[in-house]
Amino acid sequence: MPELPEVETIKRDLSKLIVGHKILGITTDSPKQVQPSLTVVKKAIVGAKVKRIKRRAKLLQIFLSNGQILAIHLKMTGRLLVRKKDFPKDDWQHVIISLSGNQELRFADLRKFGWVKLIKDKKELEKLLAEFGPEPLDDLDLKKFRAILASSGRPVKIILMDQKKISGVGNIYANDALFLAKIDPRRPAKKISDQEAKKLLQVIEKVLKAGIKYRGASDQYYLDALGRKGAYQEHFLTYGREGKKCFDCDGKVKKIKLGGRGTFFCPKCQK
DNA sequence: CAATCAACCTGGGTGC
């Protein structure tokens, strides 16, 4: 579910809500999602304070006062909710971190693909983060982007979503960016012209910024740290619009499968 | 090396 804008929204929320709070405990009814194990994580984090929150790609990192880090990946249906202790149980809550100030950080996840992982120090974190490609709103210039596209003959949409090549772009924003750039998602990446690459990079930034502005896309499961929906789903250009009129011509949005993922585009104006 | 696909899970929707 969550792509860069959704994870960034949660990062900003958590920065306001839990920084400075002390960790009092952790429980789970889904042990596989806590790594390396609940016992080890509990021992490492209880008593520490939350120092700061960061995001890299779709991975959240909670930096603790004792130098350790909790890395959290939400995968498809993960949520991170900050609640008062007596707030009613959230749907699919599986990991509960109790905090000072009568608060809880609840990790909820319908499909249980997400995880909470203890990272021992900055070195171990760096190793993990080294796998990710550049950040599109930060680190990705046209030169790098052209080189990334030129490096593969796979469909351009698959390259946009490959976290090793570019980090943070997922299915929703990849579809919408390709629509704005008027590029067919099936085109081999290396066949994208320099002119098209320039446009594509611009609109990737545009859709991600729109996603952040609207506090994420709550098409199905996404909620921010206070349990509120985002609004980007009201501004989808192609995602989930199969059979509906293209916003740019008199064609209709078509859905195909690409790399096993639902892919939405207008065959009439995306060339 | 690239491409494809199953696997990890649960629940909602559809069609028979």
Add this chain to the structure above:
DNA sequence: TGCACCCAGGTTGATT
């Protein structure tokens, strides 16, 4: 109503 099947914002690891 029941059941089989397909689909879902992500990533990884096995297999062609």
